Amino acid sequence: MRGTAEQLRKRHPGMWLLIRLDDPETESGELLAAxxxxxxxxxxxxASSDRSRPLYLTYSVSDKEPLPAFAL
Amino acid sequence: xxxxxTTGSVVLLRNVRVGTVNTELRLDAVxxxxxxxxxxxxxxxxxxxFHEGNRLGRVPLNVVGGRVQMDLYSFEYLRAGTAxxxxxxxxxxxxxxxSRFMLLGLSFVEHFTTTLDFDRRRVLFRxxxxx
Numbered sequence: 001m002r003g004t005a006e007q008l009r010k011r012h013p014g015m016w017l018l019i020r021l022d023d024p025e026t027e028s029g030e031l032l033a034a035x036x037x038x039x040x041x042x043x044x045x046x047a048s049s050d051r052s053r054p055l056y057l058t059y060s061v062s063d064k065e066p067l068p069a070f071a072l
Numbered sequence: 073x074x075x076x077x078t079t080g081s082v083v084l085l086r087n088v089r090v091g092t093v094n095t096e097l098r099l100d101a102v103x104x105x106x107x108x109x110x111x112x113x114x115x116x117x118x119x120x121x122f123h124e125g126n127r128l129g130r131v132p133l134n135v136v137g138g139r140v141q142m143d144l145y146s147f148e149y150l151r152a153g154t155a156x157x158x159x160x161x162x163x164x165x166x167x168x169x170x171s172r173f174m175l176l177g178l179s180f181v182e183h184f185t186t187t188l189d190f191d192r193r194r195v196l197f198r199x200x201x202x203x
Binding site for chain 1: 082096104
């Protein structure tokens, strides 16, 4: 699946997405994986040796379930 | 000028670039002006080639509930929007098992005069006059 990061986030609410961007200056690319558990993307992140195009790890905030508050 | 999303509960910056001399990754960051260092998920740090063998040291950090020791490293560069800083120190650690956000702490923010504009939902990073 392809699209801008914003488009891909909208299609996968509440999920972590790993996107391979088309080039360093764009926000569009190919969705490599989407999962509610970010640990599922860790191995893919580690195994991806092609760094000629940037990888973007992002989260789609769901309207139904907003981010929890932080106390850091 | 950078336009970045804010949610009701956190200031979330999208598509932050973290890089070494060899490689780069992008991720989302929670702005934390109370954090001395940036904090990057262990999986991201590992994918960029950071590990115990090339850490700069271990630092004690006061966190909610006590004190922890974390590995300290340095990015060649970190870029949020159009704001870029070089040789930014960071610790490797997770905000929780279900999070891969990084914390954008003072080791980056201190490079800029920073304005949080909640009306326009953006963060402004401007070059400091003394640098």
